[in-house]
Amino acid sequence: xxxxxxSRFAPYVGRESAPLVxxxxxxxxxxxxxxxxxxxxIYVDExxxxxxxxxxxxxxxxxAIALRANDPRGGIDLDWRKLLHGEQELVFARPLYAGDRxxxxxxxAGAAVKETKSGxxxxxxxxxxxxxxxxxxxxxxxxxxLVRR
Amino acid sequence: xxxxxxxxxxxxxxxxxxxxxxxxxQLVQYAGASGDFNRIHYDEPFAREGGFPSVIAHGMxxxxxxxxxxxxxxxxxxxxxxxxxxFKAVTFxxxxxxxxxxxxxxxxxxxxxxxxxxxxxQDGTVTLEGSATVRL
Numbered sequence: 001x002x003x004x005x006x007s008r009f010a011p012y013v014g015r016e017s018a019p020l021v022x023x024x025x026x027x028x029x030x031x032x033x034x035x036x037x038x039x040x041x042i043y044v045d046e047x048x049x050x051x052x053x054x055x056x057x058x059x060x061x062x063x064a065i066a067l068r069a070n071d072p073r074g075g076i077d078l079d080w081r082k083l084l085h086g087e088q089e090l091v092f093a094r095p096l097y098a099g100d101r102x103x104x105x106x107x108x109a110g111a112a113v114k115e116t117k118s119g120x121x122x123x124x125x126x127x128x129x130x131x132x133x134x135x136x137x138x139x140x141x142x143x144x145x146l147v148r149r
Numbered sequence: 150x151x152x153x154x155x156x157x158x159x160x161x162x163x164x165x166x167x168x169x170x171x172x173x174x175q176l177v178q179y180a181g182a183s184g185d186f187n188r189i190h191y192d193e194p195f196a197r198e199g200g201f202p203s204v205i206a207h208g209m210x211x212x213x214x215x216x217x218x219x220x221x222x223x224x225x226x227x228x229x230x231x232x233x234x235x236f237k238a239v240t241f242x243x244x245x246x247x248x249x250x251x252x253x254x255x256x257x258x259x260x261x262x263x264x265x266x267x268x269x270x271q272d273g274t275v276t277l278e279g280s281a282t283v284r285l
Contacts, residue, residue, distance in 0.1 A: 028182070035178035036213035037169055040221060052225055061216035061229045065209055066183045080187050081199030085208045089233040095226045 009076070009111035009124045017070035017106040024067070026098035029059045032066055059096040064139045067096075069106030069128045078147065086123070087144040093137055102130040102138055114146065121146040151224035154285040157255055157262055163222045165249035168214055171206050173242045179210050206240040211268045211277050214248040219264065222250075223283045230261065231282040237275055244270045250281070260285055 033043040038060050041048035049057045065088070096102075110125035128141040176190045185207055188195040196204045212234045220226040240246060246268050254263035266279035 031178070032182040032213075035175060035182040036210065036217060037175070038213065038217040040217070042225065054225070054227070058226050060213065061220055061226050061232050062209060062213045065185075068184045081189060081195065083187070085236050087233070087235045088209065088212055089231070091231045092229060095229075 006113045007111040007124075008122050009108065012073070012076060012108045012124075013111050015072045015108045017072040020068075020070050020104045022067050022102055022104055024059060024096050024098055024100040024102065026057050028066065029057055029063060029098055032063050033060055036060065036062070054095075055097065057098040059098070061090060061092065061095075063096060064090050064092070064130070064141055065128075065143075067102065067104055067128075067130060069104040072106040072108050072126070073124075082148040084121075084146045084148070085143065086146045087142075089142040091140045091142075093139065096138065100132065100138070102132055104128060104130050109142070116146075118148065120149045122149065123147075151228065152222065152285055154255065154257055154260055154262065157252055157285065159252050159255055161252040163218055163250040163252075163264070163266075165247050166214065166218050166221075168246045168248070170245050171210070171240055171242050173204060176204060176206055176210070176242065179207050179213075183207065183209060185209065201239070203241055206242070206244070208234070208236040208239075208277070211236075211240060211246055211248070212279070214246060214268060215250075215266050215277070215279050215281070218248045218250065218266065219281045219283065223262075223285065228283050228285060229281065230284045232279070233281070234266075234277045234279040236277055238270075240270060240276050246270050246276065248277075250279075253280075 109127040112123040114121045126143045130138045248268045250266035253265045262283045264281040268277035
């Protein structure tokens, strides 16, 4: 990767979205598990979840990305046809449970330029952090998106 | 049942999971459930303007397959401390994706296991490379 200063996203690094309070809902977890085709009953059946030692219905790991922060990219010109998801990382302090109330903040954490075989790409790193009512971090989601020039 | 770390060894493979062929309806379901409404995943003319022959699947859908693979192998989502993916190739409706992985490191004192993951489609193309940290 080249110097971040060359990236058209560089001026936006550090920009943070207004915190958003979201509730983790069991119907949302069920629809997410269905879309993924994940048939583990703990995601849909409270008795199965309890039998597996969970206090409530847990969410599949990647459900975290369905809890969307307010978008910190407001006002940035993005062509969605040229946007590629390059990498994703999720770090969990604990699983998500139906009934959790979390505060989600999105942040533009990085910018760079990358030369690839399909041309020059502007790279943006988006970070989403979720905290619970005690202010403890529940998960961090780090997403690297590339936009073809 | 949670997996006991004493029974896990470097080089162990995770039983691969063969997913059903991706459908356009599934992409619409996933868009709704995930909140990713980029039209490239369900609007055919829009996807063609982007240079693709048809709509493309969300990369995160295949990462969801990683989540299923790792959580089921470890004994539940509470064991997944970290999950990461690099998106290498796109997936189209009709593609059949298989996910699998292997144990690459193990730290019994810390109670953690590192996994290397892959997703590939029917023609052998690797669509995602991934890694995970599992707490056992």
